[in-house]
Amino acid sequence: MRAERRERTSVRRAVTMITVPLTAVALSAGPVLVAAPATAAPAADPAGPLGGPQLAGRGVVVNRAPGVPALPKINAGSYVVADADTGDVLAAKDAHGQYLPASTIKTLTALALIPRLDAARLVRPSQHACDVEGTKVGLTPKMQYKVSDLFHAMLMMSANDAAMTLAEANGGMRKTLADMNAEAKRINAHDTLAGSPNGLDTDLGLNVRTQHTSAYDLALVLREGMRNPAYLSYMRAIDFKFPAPPSKKELKKGKKVGGYPIHTHNHMLPGEREAYAGMIGGKNGYTVAAQQTFVAEARRGGHTVVIALMKADRPPSPYAAKLLDWGFAARGKVQPVGVLVAPGTPKSSEKDRADGMLPDEPLASDSTHRAWLLVGGGTVGALLAILVLFVVLRRRRRLEGLRYRSAATPDDPGH
Numbered sequence: 001m002r003a004e005r006r007e008r009t010s011v012r013r014a015v016t017m018i019t020v021p022l023t024a025v026a027l028s029a030g031p032v033l034v035a036a037p038a039t040a041a042p043a044a045d046p047a048g049p050l051g052g053p054q055l056a057g058r059g060v061v062v063n064r065a066p067g068v069p070a071l072p073k074i075n076a077g078s079y080v081v082a083d084a085d086t087g088d089v090l091a092a093k094d095a096h097g098q099y100l101p102a103s104t105i106k107t108l109t110a111l112a113l114i115p116r117l118d119a120a121r122l123v124r125p126s127q128h129a130c131d132v133e134g135t136k137v138g139l140t141p142k143m144q145y146k147v148s149d150l151f152h153a154m155l156m157m158s159a160n161d162a163a164m165t166l167a168e169a170n171g172g173m174r175k176t177l178a179d180m181n182a183e184a185k186r187i188n189a190h191d192t193l194a195g196s197p198n199g200l201d202t203d204l205g206l207n208v209r210t211q212h213t214s215a216y217d218l219a220l221v222l223r224e225g226m227r228n229p230a231y232l233s234y235m236r237a238i239d240f241k242f243p244a245p246p247s248k249k250e251l252k253k254g255k256k257v258g259g260y261p262i263h264t265h266n267h268m269l270p271g272e273r274e275a276y277a278g279m280i281g282g283k284n285g286y287t288v289a290a291q292q293t294f295v296a297e298a299r300r301g302g303h304t305v306v307i308a309l310m311k312a313d314r315p316p317s318p319y320a321a322k323l324l325d326w327g328f329a330a331r332g333k334v335q336p337v338g339v340l341v342a343p344g345t346p347k348s349s350e351k352d353r354a355d356g357m358l359p360d361e362p363l364a365s366d367s368t369h370r371a372w373l374l375v376g377g378g379t380v381g382a383l384l385a386i387l388v389l390f391v392v393l394r395r396r397r398r399l400e401g402l403r404y405r406s407a408a409t410p411d412d413p414g415h
Helices: 002-029 102-113 147-156 160-169 173-186 215-225 229-236 248-252 317-330 375-408
Strands: 033-035 060-062 076-083 088-093 239-244 258-263 279-287 291-300 303-312 357-359 371-374
Touching: 076 215, 076 317, 088 215, 088 317, 102 147, 102 160, 102 173, 102 215, 102 229, 102 279, 102 291, 147 160, 147 229, 147 239, 147 258, 160 173, 215 229, 215 291, 215 303, 229 279, 291 317, 303 317
Parallel strands: none
Antiparallel strands: 033 371, 060 088, 076 088, 076 303, 239 258, 279 291, 291 303, 357 371
């Protein structure tokens, strides 16, 4: 009995020695799961959002000024109007809200790959690239294409097969996505996560958790890209002869390469049905999940305005024209609501978004609540809990063994 009591005391001591440190670790690590109520607002970044505190809001933000017309009514989840020359954000709605980009992500694909790929290099697409879903220029593995041809197809007519082939030319999908996300980080487009080079989402098993951007970031990307002459030339192109295998008639004439015309999908360029005076270039996008997305720049009177809109309810040209008109009327008159930051490290805590927390739901700003899983403390606690259980069970087995031996051995040692 004394041995049994000693063993029980030993077990209690072992449990106390381990559970006290476990409690201390759990308290210092924080809670394993913290869920905000459905009606709670997300926690504010103490340093404020990138570009200025007014850009934290999800609604429309604008500083009214005498003589400046009211903002047009735009049925879109998010938009930004900015002076591309100064970087002043003139008005915005949910500027940092994260949404599916659709084909506007191709502006980032071009920004990342144009400096990395020789425009004259010949590339043969894989059958996988040729068979991609959505809009295609009609590539075939039977011939090689110049990189510049592929950029024309991707940015003019939003060709998904051209985007995939450019990714292959850059070393494959994994490397290309890494390059795209590194480029986004370089220019401080921290709302952006590229999951594809072409913007397809559900067809590739992607959702807003695994691929997203914001109106603010689209403005950053296009503004940076338009500073590159090659990028600008692709964006401004309206018609282009795309190479193709020669027809029988062309072969008889001795031609080794045929071709067909491709035409821009930006209906706001000069001569198009929704032409906008001063339009420099832009990129549209659409998927069922993303709805209508668009980013564009226009220049009038020596000034450039950039607009971006996401999750619009209709083809974007009329909305874009209204936002551009307002931007030209407002620039230099309204107090900016924020700024498009320059590439480099901003004076904001935004530089460290990878804080070890994983979202439990889509990141689009129309979400009603967010719950976050804190990984580190939970892992440590689980390991220590297993160790406690192991020690307790081992002690119990030993105690039961003592009981068994005590019952099997008579008290009279001479029997």
